[in-house]
Amino acid sequence: AQSVTQPDIHITVSEGASLELRCNYSYGATPYLFWYVQSPGQGLQLLLKYFSGDTLVQGIKGFEAEFKRSQSSFNLRKPSVHWSDAAEYFCAVGADGNTGKLIFGQGTTLQVKP
């Protein structure tokens, strides 16, 4: 069965430090992959997506992610974290080879220390 694992439930980084959030997926073919961000009590905002092509994708707010097929990973990175980046981050895969049904990970809560 398809699944998404975000190994880190909670991460704390200092403002200005670099960030990497891990995501591992289980899917037999080339997946459609997404990262969304959710502020408290809010809906989900799309940060970036991977459908095909260049395995390093750029998103909004200075985020990027790299698709590594050999490791079944799609880790999210940011070189310098801002206090406003504190939020919940979700990795998702398009189930059954399309984006019509998303399977989400459990999420990683990012706390930013001043």
Next chain:
Amino acid sequence: ETGVTQSPTHLIKTRGQQVTLRCSSQSGHNTVSWYQQALGQGPQFIFQYYREEENGRGNFPPRFSGLQFPNYSSELNVNALELDDSALYLCASSLEGVGTQYFGPGTRLTVL
């Protein structure tokens, strides 16, 4: 361009009641998907509507049902509410059932 909107923002019901949640899709989108997000969890896919027909369903019982209207807005109906139905309900719209999904702010349902 108008984004995805949902109503109401919050709702409190008692066990056994019925509830209807509403979603207006982003301008130009003809597909709406619904998700349930329990506290501390990732969203779980409930079902998708494409051109007024159900186009895929997750592992939810039949008391979760939906509709899509000619203007592509959608309703989620839940009958015989249970305490475990307390969650944030998110709708997302996309184009042609396979495009990137854009989410609304959600409806927070509390079942007492």
